[in-house]
Amino acid sequence: MRHSCRLQRASLLALITISSLFATGCAAANRTDTPTPIYTNVPRELQKTMMPAYVIEPPDELLIQTVNNIRRRDDKLLPGDSLRILSNTTIPILPEDSEVTVSFKEIARAYLIENDGKVNLGPEYGKVEVAGMTIDEAQNAVLDHLNEIFINPPKLSVELEQLGGKQVVDGPHLVRMDGTVHLGVYGSVVVAGYTLEQAKMLLEEHLSQYILNPEVNVDVSGYNSKVYYIINDGGGEGDQLYSLPIKGNETVLDAFAQVGGLPTIGSKKKIWVARPAPAELDAEQILPVDWDAIVKGGSTRTNYQILPGDRIYVAADPMFASDIFIAKVIAPFERLFGFTILGNGAVRNIQQGTSFGGGGGGF
Structure with a gap:
């Protein structure tokens, strides 16, 4: 009986406390948190403005x-480059020479600079190192090499193949x-x-x-560096934040289309665009949004054009906010009642076990 009275008193005290908190929660939820708007002549649907020249920023x-x-003619030659070398003087070609022998004696084709930095002119002429030289320097190097073979200096042309x-x-x-x-x-x-x-x-x-x-x-x-934000008030359970890239033509309605519309607990009457201003101006630019007028009436008055850095804020519906507030307050009392009921049940089980067992074990 004594435990039952204590439980009743605790329950009554909890109900009184919850009623007080409920009134406080409703008052807090119904409080107008929308900042005082500053009305300005801003671009909106059907009256959009052109963005300034795009400025590159990380991580675009x-x-x-x-x-x-x-390649430039004065660029250094590298292994893998191809040179077209032509010479008017070669080892004499004989009528009995085979096609392969003739190709060995001619100097009139493209030659690849090999991994060792040299061009191979064939078994009749040997190799010439040209890597790290300009085209003009390579031409002089090939000419010096051929002068060691021929009595009369040949006329030579060396050009870089158009390999990009x-x-x-x-x-x-x-x-x-x-x-x-x-x-x-x-x-x-x-x-x-x-x-x-x-x-x-x-x-x-x-x-x-x-x-x-x-x-x-x-x-x-x-377009990764220019973004705008949508912030959904969670009614006391944390805010949801979306960062969306801006293309330069979006309106408020376009922005919500990117995230699937308003959240379940969002208020249609407490939506606004907070537009950042330079810190030295110390001013806020708040643009209230009339959701119903935009979606039901096709109004363009508050369907503003979104600019980089804009914050679109959606406050929580007061009823949902009150419900979340009360749930958070009641949770500790529910745990307390659970422990109290569990303890009271245990005591009753012990008492019943004692009465039936005649002083024996309770269980």
Whole structure:
């Protein structure tokens, strides 16, 4: 009986506490948390503005293509390059010479620079080292070598075969954390902070060290640095945050289409766009959104055009927020009641066991 009275008193005290908390939770949930809006003339659906020239930032992805990859004449020759060598003087070709023998005596074709850095002119003339030389230096080296064979100096022509550059710069390139794009054997170029046209000029200037009159095309293949955010109030259970890349033409309605619409607990009457401003201005730009007017009436008045850095905030519906608040408050009492009921049941079992057992064991 004594345990039953204690349980009743505890239950009554808990109900009083819960009622008080319920009133507090409802008041908190119904409080208007929307910041005071600052109405400005901003772009919206049917009245959009054009974005300024795109400024490259990490981690954007750039599509870089070079129209011309022909090596410069003063570039150093490398193993794997091919030289076209022509000479007007050769070892005399005899009528009885076979086709293979004739090919050995002629110097009028393309010769590959081998792994040892030399071109092999055939068994009749031997090898000449040319790797690390310019084309003009290679021509002089081949001419000096042939002068040791012929009495009369031959007339010689040495040209680089049109094999392209060391590496074709063609494809997507990630803007790294240091603001550079890596061009393989051609090194790196800083492009962050520049527009696409400026980046094109920088890349052409850099590649001109290795490629003859390079023409570069630069475009954005991955818009990764310019984003906007959607924040869904969880009503006391944490906020959901989405970061979405911006393409430059989205409105509020487009933004919610990317995440499947409003969340279940989201309030249709407490949605706004918070637009960042420079820190020195110390001002907020809050754009309230009339959801029903946009989706049901086709209104464009609050269907704002989204700009980079915008935060679209969706507050929780007051009823859901109250329910979550009360659930969080009641949870400790539910555990307390559970322990109390469990203890009371155990005591009763012991008492019943004692009465039936005549002083024996309770269980």
